[in-house]
Amino acid sequence: MLLGEKLKKIQKQFIVSLLHLFYGKIREQSGFRGDLKSIVILAREGFGDIIVLSPLIKRLKSALPEIEITIVCVNKLAFYLKHDKNIKAVIKAKRPTKKDKKYLYHQEFDLLFNPKDHPSVTFLHLTAKIKARQRVGIYHPQQEGFFDYMIRPDKPLLMIKRNCLLLDYLGISYAEKDLLPYMPEGPVSDEIQNFTETIKNKGVMAINLSASNDTKEWPIEYWIEFLSIVEEPVVVIAMPKHYEQKRRIESAYPNVITSPPTKSIFDVNHVIKHLRLLISTDTSLIHIASCHNTPVFALYRIENDLIEFSPLSEKQYTILAPEGNFKNIKPNTVIENFKTFATTL
Numbered sequence: 001m002l003l004g005e006k007l008k009k010i011q012k013q014f015i016v017s018l019l020h021l022f023y024g025k026i027r028e029q030s031g032f033r034g035d036l037k038s039i040v041i042l043a044r045e046g047f048g049d050i051i052v053l054s055p056l057i058k059r060l061k062s063a064l065p066e067i068e069i070t071i072v073c074v075n076k077l078a079f080y081l082k083h084d085k086n087i088k089a090v091i092k093a094k095r096p097t098k099k100d101k102k103y104l105y106h107q108e109f110d111l112l113f114n115p116k117d118h119p120s121v122t123f124l125h126l127t128a129k130i131k132a133r134q135r136v137g138i139y140h141p142q143q144e145g146f147f148d149y150m151i152r153p154d155k156p157l158l159m160i161k162r163n164c165l166l167l168d169y170l171g172i173s174y175a176e177k178d179l180l181p182y183m184p185e186g187p188v189s190d191e192i193q194n195f196t197e198t199i200k201n202k203g204v205m206a207i208n209l210s211a212s213n214d215t216k217e218w219p220i221e222y223w224i225e226f227l228s229i230v231e232e233p234v235v236v237i238a239m240p241k242h243y244e245q246k247r248r249i250e251s252a253y254p255n256v257i258t259s260p261p262t263k264s265i266f267d268v269n270h271v272i273k274h275l276r277l278l279i280s281t282d283t284s285l286i287h288i289a290s291c292h293n294t295p296v297f298a299l300y301r302i303e304n305d306l307i308e309f310s311p312l313s314e315k316q317y318t319i320l321a322p323e324g325n326f327k328n329i330k331p332n333t334v335i336e337n338f339k340t341f342a343t344t345l
Contacts, residue, residue: 029148032111032134032170039111040070040104040130042093042123043081046212047265048284048309050081051291052159053115054181055174056166061086063172072104072130074122080265084184093126104130111136115163119143136166159308180312183291186266195259196274204257205232206271208280209246210239216301218281218326220245225331227253232342235259235275237268237285277345279338281326283309295345297338299329317341 039060043050050073060067068088071081081090091100112132116123119142127135127146137143139150151165160179167174207227211217220242227234227249234256238246243261250258262268265288272278272285273292280286281299289296290312297317300306302324310318317337322328 026135026145026148028144028150032149034110034133036064036067036110036170038068038070038109039113040072040109040132041113042115042126043071043073044115045075046284048282048287049115049159051181051183051284051287052309053163054084054183055160055179056163057084057086058182059164059167059172059174059178063167070104070109072126080184080186083186083266093122107131108133110134113166114138114147116143117162136169138162156304156307158310160312162308181287181291183266183269183288186269187264188266188270189260189263191260192262192267192270196270199233199235199257200274202233203276204235204274205277205279206235206237206275208237208278208282208285209242210237211282212284216281216326218299218329222327222329222331222334224249224252226334226338227256229335230338231255232276233257235271237262237271237280277342286311289313297341299326299334301326315345 041053041057043053053071057069060069069086070089070091071087072091072093073081074093076092079090081087089103091104096104108131110133112127112130112135114123114127114135114137117138118140124143124146127137134148135146136149136151137147139152143150149169151162151169153162153165160181164174164179207223209217209220209223232255234253236246236249236256236259238261240261250256259271262271268285269288269291272288272294275289275294277295277297278285278289279297280289281301283305286296286298286309293313295315296311296313298311299319299321301321303320306318306320319329319334319337
């Protein structure tokens with residue numbers, strides 16, 4: 001571990017200890033008490049983390065139609081939640097407006113849910129600062145004292161299922177179909193709407209070049225080798241940092257369809273729901289595919305990601321990277337398995 005990383009870890013542990021000293025004095029109790037008319041949920045950082053909250057949100061609202069659901073976010077990715085009709089308010093924890101501060105800190109919610117399974121300075125501070133009659137979290141020894149109740153999964157779980165353990169605690173039943181995520185209806189650019197009209201029902205698949213960080217991306221040269229053998233029509237999905245590679249690929253292969261850049265997650269969602277197949281290393285897009293039951297061919301870096309964020313589409317194929325490195329998933333491995341999987345679609 002580098003010196004800078006060691007110092008950050010020590011600093012984090014020190015701040016968590018201070019938070020324990022001032023706030024970590026709650027004794028755990030069993031059973032939710034009183035009426036549940038309002039809940040505040042702390043949304044984890046990743047976009048995929050936010051999507052996998054959607055089954056919990058949907059089931060809470062269907063079981064308790066009058067409940068007011070507030071989501072607290074720590075990054076700008078969650079702007080799309082403002083389009084979710086199941087949610088009353090979306091609050092940015094970092095740099096909140098005066099209005100948001102008043103809303104978040106000057107009322108008492110019936111329940112607060114923190115889905116983090118490890119101590120986070122930001123999340124523990126929010127857990128302590130936001131007023132709630134009861135606080136529920138995921139068990140970790142360093143989170144003891146912050147919650148009235150901690151959920152204790154007996155084994156690693158799909159993140160959606162772990163979030164929905166809150167429903168078990170509240171005595172709200174749910175079926176397997178309730179675990180499917182959804183995307184709220186949001187604005188789609190004219191360019192993407194016009195483009196998807198041209199690929200509807202034409203057996204088009206997509207590759208996704210981008211991910212939340214470089215360690216979660218398959219090398220561009222591997223994608224190029226893969227595309228050299230693919231005959232099916234392909235669309236390339238990419239974040240701005242990969243737009244140049246996207247354009248080069250589109251001009252190099254006749255079966256790669258030139259597509260407009262996706263300007264928002266709603267654009268990406270609109271493309272994915274019209275695909276025959278999505279190939280991706282990024283779990284955010286894999287979750288979007290699950291919303292539409294779009295078949296998925298997914299590459300995973302580590303086993304924990306595969307356990308927590310596996311696809312829910314009926315037709316799926318997954319490959320786990322040897323030694324946790326995407327560079328170790330060679331193109332010929334993907335090509336061979338893709339050919340076999342494609343025959344089932």
